[in-house]
Amino acid sequence: MTSTHEPSGHSPGGHSHSHAHGPAAPVSKHLRKVIAAVLIPFAVAVVVGLVVLWPGGAPSHERTGVGFDRQTQQATVTEVESVSCSSVNASGVPPTGDTSTAEGSSAQQQADGTCDKATIRIDTGKDKGRTFTEIVQPDQSRQLHEGQEVIVAYEPSAPKDLQYAVTDVNRRVPMAVLAGIFALAVVLVGRLRGLMALIALAISFLVLTLFILPAILQGSNPLVVAVVGSSAIMLIALYMCHGLSARTSVAVLGTLMSLLLIGILGSVFIDWAALTGNTDDNTGLIHGLYPEIDMSGLLLAGIIIGSLGVLDDVTVTQTSAVWELHEANPTMGWRGLYRAGIRIGRDHIASVVNTLVLAYAGAALPLLLLFSIAESSVGTVANSELVAEEIVRTLVGSIGLVASVPLTTALAALVVASDRPEGQPAEAGGRPAPARGGRGRRRKR
Secondary structure, eight states: OOOOOOOSSSSSGGGEEEEESOOOOOOHHHHHHHHHHHHHHHHHHHHHHHHHHOOOOOOOHHHHHHHSSSEHHHHHHEEEEEEEGGGGGGOOOTTOOOOOSHHHHHHHHHHHSSEEEEEEEEETTTTTTTTTEEOOTTSOOOOOOOEEEEEEEETTTOOGGGSSEEEEEHHHHHHHHHHHHHHHHHHHHHHHHHHHHHHHHHHHHHIIIIIHHHHHTTTOHHHHHHHHHHHHHHHHHHHHOOOHHHHHHHHHHHHHHHHHHHHHHHHHHHHHTEEEESSHHHHHHHHHHHHTTTTHHHHHHHHHHHHHHHHHHHHHHHHHHHHHHHHOOOTTTTTHHHHHHHHHHHHHHHHHHHHHHHHHHHHHHHHHHHHHHHHHHHHHHHHSSSHHHHHHHHHHHHHHHHHHHHHHHHHHHHHTTTTOOOTOOOOGGOOOOOOOTSOOOOOOO
């Protein structure tokens, strides 16, 4: 629970505070003016950046038919019939007739096995209602069943009976249900604050899809776009979720300083390690379609955007901790507040860094398995660009997280120690003068 303070003498019985659900606002008008003098120009610069860089939609291009650039439609499996693989020419024949090899054994199993002949109906697009058949071999990882909704790729230049092929399963319903459960859980536990968090999440997604991605595709500098877009997301999310107050403003400043450090470190080490950002089929496709995009800049932009969410958590937590410490002991000076806050921050940062590293390791687990299968040494694995990119991403983001704790804690301690009614003198070290005559703040029990 947080508190808002009023000048002494405004409440009966000498108590000068009332409890509320919102963040504590500073009493000092001068303090509010200082914070506003920093944040208002920053917010204006973000708005100007959004206006100047606004793309107006992603540029069009001729589809390549490769990977994610294929034309796709929704379809439904209407019938599945079991047939002999050999009767539909789905069995392979070993080149040498040797069935002792893995290739030969697989071919023999297909020849002797039973395949599924699936009839699939197109549900969207100009060919809606058209059907085609697809043979599913017994060793395929994805098996089809009647009534299943699927995604099919369309290749207009292929022969008519080969224009469509199943590429994936339609997962929209389970994904929508899971998203609904998540939203319900957030609102039930977080109530109004949870609802505001969901709205902020939706706005963040809109900024990403309507501004950041199209602006990069239009040829704008990915780093500049990421900085402007991340700043807009940060301002919207923090102020919507935590209110317009000095506490939130301190968290914004702490996040901004940490993002600046991440941007500088990321730029230096991406250049020093000669990382191109073009390490897989997806980035290769992007580079092929839009060769003017700076792929290393795109990598740096991804580091900044990826670090933002965790940074918000750390800076808000540290700011709240310092504010609550001050609420518990208003006579504590900024040095005492900093020392107490940094002790809390050490525990927080230890768990957050571990979480970040494990999140990246989990995402790259198939890649790490491939290196393990190849019996590559740790040095060889780390030196490959694909892994080095993730290492730089993880370590740069973690350094920014670690730095955000002392930066935000020090800033919050300085601000909250100055948060006193006008006219109330301060002792040395930023400590407010002891209460006299029942006019000071007391800890409510």
